Amino acid sequence: MDQRRSIRGTLFCLLFISLSLLAPACGFAMGETRGGAEPPPSGSLSVSFIDVGQGDGVLVQAGGTNHLIDAGNIEEGPNVVDFLRSRGVSALDGIIVSNPDADHIGGFLDVLDAFPVETVYISGDEKGTLTYNSFLRSVRAEGAEVQLVRTGYLMDWGGVRVDVIGPPTDAEGGLFSETNDNSVALLLTYGSARILLAGDAEANEEEYMASGSYTGPLSLLKVTHHGSNTSSTPLFLNRFTPKVAVIQVGADNSYGHPTPETLDRLRRTGARVFRNDEHGDVIVTIKDEQLDVAVTKGFQAQAENPPTIPANSYGFHR
Numbered sequence: 001m002d003q004r005r006s007i008r009g010t011l012f013c014l015l016f017i018s019l020s021l022l023a024p025a026c027g028f029a030m031g032e033t034r035g036g037a038e039p040p041p042s043g044s045l046s047v048s049f050i051d052v053g054q055g056d057g058v059l060v061q062a063g064g065t066n067h068l069i070d071a072g073n074i075e076e077g078p079n080v081v082d083f084l085r086s087r088g089v090s091a092l093d094g095i096i097v098s099n100p101d102a103d104h105i106g107g108f109l110d111v112l113d114a115f116p117v118e119t120v121y122i123s124g125d126e127k128g129t130l131t132y133n134s135f136l137r138s139v140r141a142e143g144a145e146v147q148l149v150r151t152g153y154l155m156d157w158g159g160v161r162v163d164v165i166g167p168p169t170d171a172e173g174g175l176f177s178e179t180n181d182n183s184v185a186l187l188l189t190y191g192s193a194r195i196l197l198a199g200d201a202e203a204n205e206e207e208y209m210a211s212g213s214y215t216g217p218l219s220l221l222k223v224t225h226h227g228s229n230t231s232s233t234p235l236f237l238n239r240f241t242p243k244v245a246v247i248q249v250g251a252d253n254s255y256g257h258p259t260p261e262t263l264d265r266l267r268r269t270g271a272r273v274f275r276n277d278e279h280g281d282v283i284v285t286i287k288d289e290q291l292d293v294a295v296t297k298g299f300q301a302q303a304e305n306p307p308t309i310p311a312n313s314y315g316f317h318r
């Protein structure tokens, strides 16, 4: 964590990878620029995959609004707070609990201490753990509104359309038996860009989403469940084929995430894959139909060995 903070604190060479969302056939353009993590440009959608080790933490910023989806394990709290401040956050319009496991909610305790939070979005899949109970106590102390969200719930985050596309409503059969499959899944639409953030969804919830009405190519996918082999099913990747995929994963984690099979399935989609253990914070900015990826680690190796990407692999299909 300290090392990650010092990376952010110093002006660091960021690798930028750009892709036009409108050009029918285009590859990535790569370049380098100098700068640390900083507030997003105006008129943009920024999605930051914070390096929280083995866990999830995604900051979405658009039109002056800030939403945080998950916050990593409890020891990552100061790291997440530090990142949010570096991105100009002084208050959160909402926090979203994708699922109540410790690697998603632990860091929220420090976040709730550091920032006013207006609304907390949850799926309603409760967990009686000490961490979740502490989280609920903090939410009550904060006085934040708690909103239960399932498929069909629609939000506007500063001009970004946000559709909740999982877990199922009670009318559709209600929650699945496994917590991971009840992850709050968010589909963000901004111009022609489509971004899917679906927490730790595994095969059941992926199949549910794949057979729903929100399918289509994605500009950006947060790879489900840290790249486990029980997620990123062929059906799901076929219905939600990403151009850019980000895996939130810690180095040398005991789960073996991401698995070689998942990496192989992602590679076959043609997606450009980023991962927190190799690239540090992964910051995606979408502005004027252009998607830029900036990373805080591992840029040298990539810049020296730019990936060979077929020029026609990244056409954006609406």
Ligand SMILES: [Zn+2]
Pocket: 055, 056, 101, 103, 104, 200, 225, 226
């Ligand atoms: Zn997780």
